[in-house]
Amino acid sequence: MEIGIIGAGNVGTAMAALLGAHGARVTVTARGARLARIRAEGVHLDDRGTPHHAAIAALPRLDAPQDAVFLCVKAQDLPEAVAANAAGIGPGTLVVPMVNGLPFWFDPASAELGAVLDPGGLLRARLDPAQVLGAVLLMTIRRDAAGRATSTNTPTLSLAPVAGDTDPGRGAGLMAVLNAAGIRASAPDDIREAVLVKLLANIATNPLSALTGCSLAQIGRDPGLRAAAFAVAGEFRAWAAAAGYALPSDRWLGDLLLDAGDFPTSMLQDARAGRVLELGAICRAPMGLARGAGLAMPCLAAILARLEAAPALPLPEAARAAALAGLPLPLAERT
Numbered sequence: 468m469e470i471g472i473i474g475a476g477n478v479g480t481a482m483a484a485l486l487g488a489h490g491a492r493v494t495v496t497a498r499g500a501r502l503a504r505i506r507a508e509g510v511h512l513d514d515r516g517t518p519h520h521a522a523i524a525a526l527p528r529l530d531a532p533q534d535a536v537f538l539c540v541k542a543q544d545l546p547e548a549v550a551a552n553a554a555g556i557g558p559g560t561l562v563v564p565m566v567n568g569l570p571f572w573f574d575p576a577s578a579e580l581g582a583v584l585d586p587g588g589l590l591r592a593r594l595d596p597a598q599v600l601g602a603v604l605l606m607t608i609r610r611d612a613a614g615r616a617t618s619t620n621t622p623t624l625s626l627a628p629v630a631g632d633t634d635p636g637r638g639a640g641l642m643a644v645l646n647a648a649g650i651r652a653s654a655p656d657d658i659r660e661a662v663l664v665k666l667l668a669n670i671a672t673n674p675l676s677a678l679t680g681c682s683l684a685q686i687g688r689d690p691g692l693r694a695a696a697f698a699v700a701g702e703f704r705a706w707a708a709a710a711g712y713a714l715p716s717d718r719w720l721g722d723l724l725l726d727a728g729d730f731p732t733s734m735l736q737d738a739r740a741g742r743v744l745e746l747g748a749i750c751r752a753p754m755g756l757a758r759g760a761g762l763a764m765p766c767l768a769a770i771l772a773r774l775e776a777a778p779a780l781p782l783p784e785a786a787r788a789a790a791l792a793g794l795p796l797p798l799a800e801r802t
């Protein structure tokens with residue numbers, strides 16, 4: 468099986484190292500200095516103390532159809548990445564967008580989602596829903612200046628077709644390759660519900676971490692930050708309940724924060740590096756759906772307004788308390 472990995476950031480590097488080190492035929496795409504370094508040194512992952520290294524093919528863009536392609540870019544970069552790698556995606560290629568947030572395939576009929584997640588309609592035009600496997604990745608990954616990745620929890624991937632009429636077994640071969648590489652891959656009963664469960668963690672923590680510079684465990688330990696995270700989670704859960712999904716409790720979220728330790732969320736990593744934040748898929752798309760259902764998300768809206776008004780991100784520690792003051796928390800979350 469030929470596997471293409473588009474994007475050699477945190478997720479792409481970790482996937483390429485695990486798959487490549489376990490004998491899968493992998494080609495990764497990268498740009499500039501990162502491409503040169505992968506060609507010279509391969510890809511490296513330290514997975515909870517176990518090193519994985521693979522010398523794999525690296526190209527600026529895929530040049531031949533693959534059996535499966537993992538899209539390991541930020542959600543807002545998906546259209547450009549798919550267009551640039553069109554030669555690697557044939558009609559028989561399985562396409563796996565490894566993005567956080569609401570994915571473009573979540574509700575193809577929603578114009579509201581399309582406007583945020585696939586503004587030019589390129590993803591819907593180029594990708595047949597029957598070839599897309601929805602994915603939810605549970606992994607905490609970061610990289611050092613040399614591009615070597617470190618991950619601190621068991622790599623766990625939920626994977627399933629997104630179109631109702633696709634053979635649910637499609638992707639079974641890919642699943643076997645992933646499991647052989649130590650990635651715990653399985654098919655959830657409902658891939659959309661799995662997306663929302665992960666999104667509960669992201670929507671509650673990523674913007675808050677980018678604003679304040681705090682890790683997941685810091686958010687879990689600090690009463691003010693935790694209250695804000697739980698307030699956003701409550702707003703999101705209310706929309707999900709109206710849409711027919713029961714999401715896990717604040718207790719689940721609190722445990723996740725403390726278990727994750729001092730991990731800087733992917734959005735905090737972006738804020739520190741001055742990169743575009745993944746706010747469309749993680750915040751604006753769900754807010755749009757909630758708005759459409761007549762539900763407001765005032766605490767999330769206030770955090771977004773503060774992110775937009777911040778002169779630089781994350782805010783210095785001295786400015787943290789002022790940034791959190793006056794957030795519209797429900798009574799239950801006020802300390």
Ligand SMILES: NC(=O)C1=CN([C@@H]2O[C@H](COP(=O)(O)OP(=O)(O)OC[C@H]3O[C@@H](n4cnc5c(N)ncnc54)[C@H](OP(=O)(O)O)[C@@H]3O)[C@@H](O)[C@H]2O)C=CC1
Nearest residue numbers: 474475476477478498540544547548566567606607608733
């Ligand atoms: N970090 C984590 O622990 C986790 C992240 N996620 C999610 O996974 C997704 C990927 O995140 P992550 O790996 O952290 O992101 P990174 O920013 O680390 O990596 C993104 C990669 O995409 C490349 N890229 C950007 N635009 C394009 C393009 N147009 N064509 C080709 N390549 C492109 C970048 O290359 P360049 O550097 O050249 O710009 C970079 O290598 C996100 O949705 C994130 O939220 C999910 C679970 C955990």
Ligand SMILES: CC(C)(CO)C(=O)C(=O)O
Nearest residue numbers: 607668669672732733734
């Ligand atoms: C680890 C986690 C769940 C944090 O919210 C994540 O997915 C991210 O950092 O983007």
